[in-house]
Amino acid sequence: MSVNTYAPNPSNINPKRQKDKYGTSLDQNLLGISQKGEQIIIPDRSVVKIIENRGDKALVKALSIPETLExxxxxxxxxxSIKKGFRKVIAIDIENQNxxxxxxxxxxxxxELISYVYTKTGIDSELGYETPKGFFTVPVVKYVMPYTDETGQKAGTAKFAIRFCGGGYLHGTPINVQEEVNKEFFLRQKEFTLGTYTGTRKCVRTSEGxxxxxxxxxxxxxxxxxxxxRLSEDAYFIVF
Incomplete structure (x- = not known):
């Protein structure tokens, strides 16, 4: 099983900035209650196991959270579907930005390690969040992912986007609308910063290629x- 709480909000209207003790934001994620009555947030698309059915509730264990949660x-x-025998994993190292x-x-x-590259991950901002940590399924992949500015207007696009948590994707270098006329120049400028510091809205950035x-x-x-x-076979993200 996995958590499914994603509700697209491209204009970032009334984002839920509440955080739990682990620093996870509520926006686009699932609120759970521990046996001690604590409110703990499970990120969207987290892999979970049902421990007990309780009517319209369930006691679950997320791989990335110590507590069992209702x-x-x-x-x-x-x-x-989550089953044995999967063969593909993408592991994101936030601290080292790769x-x-x-x-x-x-x-x-x-x-086998088939690729090892620099990246850029999320930071809390007016429109953004830190990239969530955990174990995630991949529900969809897109040729093009549009993104908006603070007014809700289209700001640009990123290509080859792989969704793993809420509105968080792994995608190619984003290009703003006004940068399209000199796209190759801006790709080089932005890709030069991969592996240095955080700065996305939640996503994991890589080069377009x-x-x-x-x-x-x-x-x-x-x-x-x-x-x-759709994916040709199961794949998972591990973000740590």
């Missing part, structure tokens, strides 16, 4: 008539 059962999803891509070999059954590599690796045979794509 949550609304309506906020849990069986999509994407990430690793692993694939389990069909020949040797051993995990590397984002395309990940898109192709996850999707395989894409549907050219749709912006949204």
């Amino acid at each position: 949550v609304s059962k309506a906020k849990l999803s069986t999509f994407p 990430f690793m891509v692993f694939e389990k070999s069909k020949q040797t059954n051993e995990w 590397h984002a395309k590599f990940l898109f192709d690796w996850l999707v395989g045979s894409a549907n050219k008539d749709s912006n949204d794509q």
Whole structure:
């Protein structure tokens, strides 16, 4: 099972800035109650296990949270399915601003590192949040992810976006509308800052070329008539 609480809010209207003791924001996430009565937040798309069914509630254990928590059962999803035998993992190292891509070999059954690159992750801001930590499923991949400014107007786009938590994606370098006329210049300028400091709205940023590599690796045979794509097989994010 995984948490499914994402509600698109591109204009960032009335964001829920409340945080729990672990520093996780409530916005787009699930509020759970511990056995001690504490309010603890489980990020959207976190992998969870149901410990006990309680009518319209469920006692769950999220891999990234020590406590078992009672949550609304309506906020849990069986999509994407979680099963043994998965072969693809993306691991995000927030402290060192890099990430690793692993694939389990069909020949040797051993995990292999297939990519290791610099990144940029989220920071709390007027429009943004820190990138949440945890273990996440991947519900959708997009050719293009638009983003807005503080007024809700389109500000630009990022290509080859992989959603892993709420409005948080791993995507290629974002390009503002006014930068499109000299896109290659701005790509180089922005990609030079990867691996240095945080600064996104929640997302995990990589170069556009590397984002395309990940898109192709996850999707395989894409549907050219749709912006949204399904994964060819299960994959997971680990953010730490």
